[in-house]
Every structure is written in C-alpha cells, then in structure tokens.
Amino acid sequence: MPNLTRRTLLAGSAAAAVCARGGARAAANTAPSGRQVPGVYRYQIGEFELTALYDGIWYRPIDGAFIRNAPFADVERALAEAFMPADKLATPFTTLVVNTGKKLVLLDTGTGGQIAPTAGTLAANLAAAGIAPQDVDLIVISHFHPDHINGIKDKDNSVVFANAEIMVPGPEWAFWMDDANLNAASGPLKLTFRNLRRIFSDIAGQVTQFTPGAEVAPGVLTLPAAGHTPGHTVFAIHSGDQSLMVLGDTAQHPAIFARHPDWQAAFDIDGIAAVATRKRLFDRAAADRMLVTGYHFPFPACGHIVRTAQGYEHVPTEWQPTL
C-alpha cells in the first residue's frame, strides 16, 4: 500500500462516506446485536467428524509465584509480547466432540459455568452444533482439574450427559481419590480434591478407569502424559491415514508455554515431569508435522507445532469453509 498517509486515509474515508450514502438508511437501522456468535468449528480426521466447542475464557490472575523457575519480569515480558494483560493469563477452553460414525465421544467437558463468568458457553455451542447432550455416548477425561470435569454436572449437581459412559485415567483416580493425598494438600489444591469428589462421588459406579496407552474407542488412543497432574493423559485420534494429537494441558496458552517450554507453572503438580512431557510431545508433533489441538489454545485450538531457536511456536490452522 504505497504512500498511505493520514491525509490519504482521511481522503479515502471521505470518499467511502460518499459511496456509502446510498446504503446509509439500512446501516442506521441495524442495531448492534451486543452478543458473540457461536464458537463452533468442524473438521475431519479421515472418516471422523470433529467438532471443537468453545467454552469461553478465563483471565487467570497471576503473580510472582506463577512460574516456579523464572523471574516474574520474564513472565511479564512474555505476557506483553502476547498482548495479554500484565497480571493475567488468558485461559481459553475448547472441548472436542469426535463422531467416529459409531460413537459420539466428548473429550473433556468444560467448566460447567463454574469457573468464571466469561466461561460456560459449552452448552450453548453444543446446541448450535446440533448435538444433544443425551446423544453423547462416551466422555473421556484427560485429568481432574475443574475446568476439564465440571461440565459433567450442572450447577445443581445433576448429570448433563445422561447416556454417556465416563472414562478416566486410572492413575488420576488413584492420586486424587487417596485421602492421604487430600489431607496432605494445602490451600487451592485441597479445593481441587473436594471439587472432584463432588463431581464423581455419587456417580462412581458409572465411571470406568483406563490405563493410559489404552484405546478407549476405535481410533481414539490414550497416551500417558504425566506431570501437569499424576495421571494427565493426552489422546491420539486416528482414522484412515490421518491423525490428530489432543494435547490437553501439556501446555497451556502456547504464546507463553510453547515459547517458554521450560517454564514450570504453579499448577503443574510435578513441574520437571510436566516440562519433559511437553518437550517430548511437542518434539514429536513438530517432527511428524502432526495436526494438534490444545485445550487452552486460542479457539478453534487446532494447528501445528514448529520448533524455533528458543522453543516452539503454535501455527493456527486456516479456518476451512468446507469439511
């Protein structure tokens, strides 16, 4: 755009105003909606149809304790470079429905509207996608943090997906259901223990544990990815000659944790293992040029991971108008 000065821009907008005069009445009569459009994105892996459903975003307050092994000044610089607020981590939530043709599988269940006023849009987006909660056959959980399991129930503690079998990682169940671990936990971690007991205690009979590494439905493979939590699990979706890695919380917002893969966040139960898992999976995704999705990546949360001199970068997928 040569010679684009403020003067030419102003001249341009004057011309545009003249051009728009014919349509001015229609524009003036259209009131702003004041509402966001649905957060739904569909794509295919082989024969499988995938639906990414946006559950909103939480701006998580953070301070000097957030990254265990980096000065807060470095974190603040990373936030500024990512155009995030100085003291908050942008934490979007995206769940994924996989229609294998035989089963409708939901991977993680969102916040249930119980985390932040700006999150909890899963139910509306599920409806916008034309999926009824009772049509979900199987829920597979990556780990037991509230933003992944709270959507199993509504605010009144009623089950949302009435016909769904629920599968959870065995090591996750073993860690969080251990009363000794609950008693040893402090502060916010204790709340996490209490919350997941609220979710699971009266439906324990409907919950099946799997060993990470198992195939939980044809084409839906689980892979051990401990660190963030002791039983944190990721998923590999395979159909035909295509595949997708569902990274869960291997990294939260990629602008922070892909660019700084060595950072150990306060919410990683084993920070050293979390970093090792992140690098192992990111190296594989980058080397194999795999399509990946991350639960806390910007919506629609799918794309690729590339290696950079300092770490990694997430390259978002292009929005496709057709499947």
Ligand SMILES: [Zn+2]
């Ligand atoms: Zn999470």
